[in-house]
Amino acid sequence: MGPYTWALVADALRARDRPANVPAVRSREHQGPPYWERHVRAITRGVDQHDAHEVILVAHSGAGRLLPIIGERLQARVAMYVFVDSDIPTKTESRLDAMPNEVAQQ
Numbered sequence: 001m002g003p004y005t006w007a008l009v010a011d012a013l014r015a016r017d018r019p020a021n022v023p024a025v026r027s028r029e030h031q032g033p034p035y036w037e038r039h040v041r042a043i044t045r046g047v048d049q050h051d052a053h054e055v056i057l058v059a060h061s062g063a064g065r066l067l068p069i070i071g072e073r074l075q076a077r078v079a080m081y082v083f084v085d086s087d088i089p090t091k092t093e094s095r096l097d098a099m100p101n102e103v104a105q106q
Contacts, residue, residue, distance in 0.1 A: 006058070021050055040066055044073045052076045060084035 003024040010020035023046020025039050055076045057067050064086025071078040
């Protein structure tokens with residue numbers, strides 16, 4: 001999924017005078033594993049370029065598991081994490097561990 005998924009939400013926030021940034025993971029970021037690390041770097045760069053002091057991080061689906069590490073790497077303070085249709089990550093469980101067995105074995 002690309003940034004368009006959240007573009008309408010960002011537009012609605014901006015219409016209410018709230019800053020919103022929808023960083024994209026560019027195709028060059030998809031070259032080889034570990035994919036999660038490339039995605040974290042791309043999102044962190046996209047957020048940090050706005051020099052915000054405080055942010056609210058929002059992610060959906062599998063991207064929710066990346067929010068804590070993104071938050072740790074940002075220059076800004078994270079005021080809130082929002083998980084939309086996503087599991088809430090734990091420090092002891094990998095993304096593969098969190099999948100149901102029948103999905104993980106495919």
